[in-house]
Amino acid sequence: MSSLLAAASFDVPTIEYGQLSPMLIIFGVAVLSLLVEAFAPRGSRRPIQLVLVFAGLAAAFAAVVMIRGTQHIAAMGSVAVDGPALFMQGAILVLAFIAALVMAERQVDPLGDAFAPRASALPGSTDEIAFTRLGWLQTEVWPLFLFSVGGMLLFPASADLLTMFVALEVVSLPLYIMAGLARRRRLLSQEAALKYFVLGAFSSAFFLYGTALFYGYAGSVDLSAISDALTANAGSMWLVITATGLVSVGLLFKIGAVPFHQWTPDVYQGSPTPVTGFMAACTKIAAFGALLRIMYVALGGIRWDWRPMMYVIAALTMIVGTLFALTQTDMKRMLAYSSIAQAGFMLVGVIATNQAGLSGTMVYLVAYGIATIGAFAIVTLVRDSTGEASHLSQWAGLGRKAPIVASAFALFLLAFAGIPLTSGFTGKFAVFTAGIAGGATPVVIIGLVASAVAAFFYVRVIVLMFFNEPTSDDGVSVVVPSGFTTLAITISVALTLVIGLVPQLILDLANQAGLFIR
């Protein structure tokens, strides 16, 4: 028995704590935040949580800056700490910071904040009414938020499929709960949470099944080992192809690509709006990071096999997202379909499979993320007596009521539309030129046409805000927020302008990030 153990002796694993520090900081803070929920008295929880969250995000960002330039596969081959991973981690942390500012807002809703006083109460029940009347405010969204951010940091840095799966779940599980926390329209919110959970679990199963098949093929779940096996052409090609399809489905679900997009409008609409902004911006970066890593590192060798499939998905995503957005009458649903269309544009960068495609997609993700959080932050401000006034008709004449807020929203919409001199143009141009250089010209042309059509519904909203008379006495007003949301919108506006006018800064950063480490 003892000889058997001796024979099974192994190398002591090593963990590069320094290189993993951004994730360790966030997860550490998340655990602390959980303990605050458990032990701190109710009244003091909010200040402690806010300090923890913002300090934690700032410290993690500082850690990312400190370890910039690292090119190493850490934690025994599980976590790739390389340029693109660090770029995306930095971007997620900055965007999470802005999103957290919007979540921390407590002034726009007269009943408190955006979150339910007790999410487990039956919607419309006497319990719920009682809790609302008591003025209960919960802070449990913060540990959930931090765990999700931690998962997002790990997701694009995962160097093997199992780590990636764990990261996927760590990202998703808190989001499922956060989607159900909305204070207003509880039923819609709970429905969103349940739908997101059921469908998310379904897509995770696809991912896991694909992972298993990859293991069957390559004998490993390491991305580089899969790539090596493909080079050596070992085993059945059908296995790889099926595995590729299944893993792609899992990730395409997360980025909201057609035909795995149907959850997006429902969930975006039902979730508390600050959470929607966070989800739309940060999840997209993390999931695209993971998709790019798999497609570039593990499956780069068989790109001729998966590119036609991606062509179709990208084209469908752009077309369906754009066409459905045209018919929407609800602002949050319109933004949801717009985010689907944007995902299609970003997929062009994935298809390009070249350095420019990688950096272009990353720039696009950042530009889109900032504008998205800003846009959803503004959606929280336009309210009537029942909560957010998200029907498009209620936005008519907003330019008269609140010119500054409407102008900021117009800026974000122009950025979505990719009008030159805004951040969106920088991103679109980067992705589309990479696409043409990568030989995906037909998809790029579809993308250009789709973005031309998309510009129409973005500009339609601008026209609605500035050129239409407000419906008289609809009770819609723009609430003056506290410093939190004001700061979030200001940062978003400033970054959108900077990326549009001086794209150099972000393009350089993305370019220096280089390629994925193998």
Next chain:
Amino acid sequence: MGEVYLPILVLGILGAAFAVFSVAAPSIIGPRRYNRARLDAYECGIDPTPQPIGGGRFPIKYYLTAMLFIVFDIEIVFLYPFAVAFDQLRLFGLIEMAVFIVTVLAVYAYVWRRGGLEWD
């Protein structure tokens, strides 16, 4: 190549056969006496929870207990191999296990403070 998978195949067949047998056998050989108690859902011998029209709520305590069990069960799964290879892992193992246990303890503390361990 194929014989490697043979045990899996056999296991699968056995599993399927057992499932089919368990469902089929009672209906073939068992007595057919139906009454109210027999048609009720099986819930550990206690009276089934009343279900209001339109779907009611199920006490979450059952799930909570089950989940807590899994948390500590998993802890054992990790602790056992650690104990076996304790000396090879040296300081690294000690640190990692400490981190692991502290994390589980934090969750435990949360459950405890939030009343998750109180039955009523």
Next chain:
Amino acid sequence: MSPFSGALAPAAGEISANVAHGTFTQMWLLIALPLAGAAILLLLGRRTNTWGHWVGVLMSAGSFAIAVSIFLAMRQESGGNRAFTQHLFQWISVGSFQVPFDLRIDQLSMVFVLLITGVGTLIHIYSVGYMSHDHERRRFFGYLNLFVAAMLLLVLADNYLLLYVGWEGVGLASYLLIGFWFYKETAAVAAKKAFVVNRVGDVGLSIAVMLMFVTFGSVTFEGVLGSAPKASQTSLTLIGLALLLAACGKSAQFPLQSWLLDAMEGPTPVSALIHAATMVTAGVYLIARSNAIFNAAPTAQTAVIVIGAITLIMGAIIGCAKDDIKKALAGSTMSQIGYMVLAAGLGPIGYVFAIFHLLTHGFFKATMFLGAGSVMHGMNDQVNMRRFGALRTVMVLTTITFFAGYLAILGIPPFAGFYSKDKIIESAFAHSTLVGLVTLVGAAITAFYMTRLVAMTFLGRARWPDDAHPHESPAMMMVPVSILAVLSAVSGFLLIHDNWIVNWLEPVVGFEEPVLGFNVNILQYGTLALVLVSAALGYVLYARRPVPEVAPVGSFLTQAARADLYGDEVNEAVFMRPGQYLTRLLVWFDNRVVDGAVNGTAALIGGLSGRARRTQNGFARSYALTMLGGAALVIAALVLVRL
């Protein structure tokens, strides 16, 4: 040296340029002044209501003054040395992708800058009078300044990406100005239409820019045009066609012409400045600027000629049937730009004359549009020519100035159009007899519809509505019109005198003398005779005979022309109908399948509804089914590729 080198040397223009010095370093101010004006007027808002319009005029005039000083300085330089660039800052620089924010002024941009700022300033002044009763006048001037700035950026850009920014900018300004009276349903619809059609053209330009980057690794004029001869024929043809698509959208060429007629819903000064003199000619600028690409891509050139020829005939026919004075002029604009596009398609024998005609057209068409504005001003904004007639008796100055424009467009010597249009007809005949005949027919129809227009408006008997009291417009409006009228009369001769315009533009766009197989004089006299006969016919039909106040049914052709030659119907059948059906299908799909959540909202507000919850569960199930189907398709697609 090959003995043939002289004969075979490409006649394309030079693209190299000097770094700006002295007066030329002020070129950024050309754009900055009107941009500052727009910012002041639009950001400060109502506070500037009382004096804002003068800021607009001042900024435009200041820009014109700088343009003149640069022009004078440029004349001091030698012919091949007149192009200057100014580096403002590095816009984008990533690896091989370099886009500097550079401006470039050369002989080609110079004439555009003078046209834009000169005519622009006159129209600004005119608008002070024309818009005096509009309480939103300040906003109007803000948009007008924005337009001038964007248009100057378009012609001063030193790379295609920056040009694209200006291109989008003028599109935005045009959209805002067409929809200026957005409370009018027709204006709002027209603005939307212009926006959508223009976006189609913009897609062409963005495709062209991306193809350029992929082909040449650069988007600067020097990088693209300098190495154009080395690129493959296919790439050049594709780039050329994409540029042509862009030009069609912006310059209202077939098949993207339909928005221009509707754009007349905007205030008349806008029609004069944007939809006659400047913005709609941006397509011609684009083709002339990209001459190196088109010279090396004969297929694309042929396409340019065909598009120009179709539009020139089409616009002229539409002009014959319109009773709305502005729409008749808009048809004429389409037709005249068709001339320019056709000339630009002829290659080095045509570029110079395309620009020449562009300038004279800018003057005489602006004169006529502003004249039409003056008529409308006096007739309570009536636009139906069947309710005009005999206005010469009450609006003398308007009549005189309008006639200057009229004679110019007909090409009666010595008015401007005579020189510029004849040159295009000559070049067209030098290219091929067929193309030449098209331009000749176009000239004849032009004479007819323009005579019809002036006859119905100024001659014949008065058919005024009872409440109309036509009167001459104030000096604020008539002074700019008079200046433009003088330019319509003399600019042609001044520009072609001593071959000035040819010598001036040749270094940039290249030039080859058109060679005719017969005597030029025969062509000139023949054209003139045809034009006179055609005009006489128009005079007999519309001035000597009474004009019915309600339009007669008319022949098949008249009806077709009144309906814009069914341009809208064709667009509708090809693009809109399927689009509408698709939208309807989507709405249905959205309501039935996706929008359950929204339908659930009603139930939610009323309280709990078991039914709503049941349906919602169903939806998640159907989503999952779609996902499963999608996954199957993804794998099937992968397998298919493998097979």
